[in-house]
Amino acid sequence: MKLILGALSAVSLGLPSLAGATPIVRSVGGDSTPASITGVRDQFRVDLGGGTVAGPNGSFGGLRREINWDGVPDGSSAPNNLPGNFFNSNSPRGAEFSTPAPGTGVQVSANSGIAPVEFDNINPTYSSDFRVFSSQRLFTGVGSNVVDVSFFLPGTTTPALVSGFGSVFTDVDLTSSTKIEFFDAANASLGVFNVPVGTVDSESLSFLGVSFTEGAIISHVQITSGNTALGAGVNDGAPFGPDNVIDVVAMDDFIYAAPVPEPETYAMLLAGLGLIGAISRRRKASMN
Structure with missing residues (x-):
C-alpha cells in the first residue's frame, strides 16, 4: 500500500503548471495524395508513442488512440448523424463530439453504395472538393463549421x-480558415494553431497535430473547419462576404494521446486509498 500511495503522490504533486505550456507542432499542407502528409502524421504518432500496431478501439500501445471513421456502421453514417458519444460508448475511445448552435450534431460520410460519398448527400459538388486520407469516410459538423472534442476515461x-x-x-484553401484551439482543465486556452493550406486547389490534404511537453493538460479541443458549414448550395470558392470566398473543409483521421484522469480524480483516489489505509491501521490496532 505504501508503494502505491507513494507513486500516486508523485504523479499528483508532479503535475505541471500550465503557465508557458510548450507545444510541439507537426503540420503540413499537401496535395491530393496521402503520401504528401503521411511523413508529418507519422512524426506526430512518434511524439505521442504507442507504436504502429492497433489494438481494440483504436488503441496503440496504451499510449495513443486513433479514429479513422471507417468502422462506423452504415446506420450511424450519412444521411444520419453520428451519436456524439459513439466513440466513448459504442467504441470506447474516450472522445465525444458536439457542435455549438446553430449546429445540430456531427456526421460521418457514407460508404459507396450506401449513400453518396464524401458528403455529396449534403451538396453534390463536395466529392470534387474533398479527398479521403484513409478510405472511405470523412467527418464534419452539421449546421456548424465548429466541432468540440471532449475527452473522458474511455467508456x-x-x-x-x-x-x-x-x-x-481536406481542401483547406484559405490561411487561418481552419484551426484547432486547445483548452486545459480550467477551460483556459492553451493556444490556437492554424492548419496549413493545401498545395492544390481541390481535394488537397493537410495535417495538424499539437502535443505539449508538460504532458496531459488538454481537456478538450475546438476545431474550426473552413469559414462556413457544409450545406446545400454552399459551394467551395463561391463569393462569401465582400472580401472573401467560401472555404468548405472536411476532416478525416483523429489522433490523440490516451486519456488519463484529471488531477481531481487522482486526488480522490489518493483520499480513498488514505481512508483504506487508516481503516486497516485501526483494525490492526484493535487486534493487538
Whole structure:
C-alpha cells in the first residue's frame, strides 16, 4: 500500500503548471495524395508513442488512440448523424463530439453504395472538393463549421486529459480558415494553431497535430473547419462576404494521446486509498 500511495503522490504533486505550456507542432499542407502528409502524421504518432500496431478501439500501445471513421456502421453514417458519444460508448475511445448552435450534431460520410460519398448527400459538388486520407469516410459538423472534442476515461463519464491531439483535413484553401484551439482543465486556452493550406486547389490534404511537453493538460479541443458549414448550395470558392470566398473543409483521421484522469480524480483516489489505509491501521490496532 505504501508503494502505491507513494507513486500516486508523485504523479499528483508532479503535475505541471500550465503557465508557458510548450507545444510541439507537426503540420503540413499537401496535395491530393496521402503520401504528401503521411511523413508529418507519422512524426506526430512518434511524439505521442504507442507504436504502429492497433489494438481494440483504436488503441496503440496504451499510449495513443486513433479514429479513422471507417468502422462506423452504415446506420450511424450519412444521411444520419453520428451519436456524439459513439466513440466513448459504442467504441470506447474516450472522445465525444458536439457542435455549438446553430449546429445540430456531427456526421460521418457514407460508404459507396450506401449513400453518396464524401458528403455529396449534403451538396453534390463536395466529392470534387474533398479527398479521403484513409478510405472511405470523412467527418464534419452539421449546421456548424465548429466541432468540440471532449475527452473522458474511455467508456465512462469521468473527464480526462490528453497530452496531444491532431487531425487530417481536406481542401483547406484559405490561411487561418481552419484551426484547432486547445483548452486545459480550467477551460483556459492553451493556444490556437492554424492548419496549413493545401498545395492544390481541390481535394488537397493537410495535417495538424499539437502535443505539449508538460504532458496531459488538454481537456478538450475546438476545431474550426473552413469559414462556413457544409450545406446545400454552399459551394467551395463561391463569393462569401465582400472580401472573401467560401472555404468548405472536411476532416478525416483523429489522433490523440490516451486519456488519463484529471488531477481531481487522482486526488480522490489518493483520499480513498488514505481512508483504506487508516481503516486497516485501526483494525490492526484493535487486534493487538
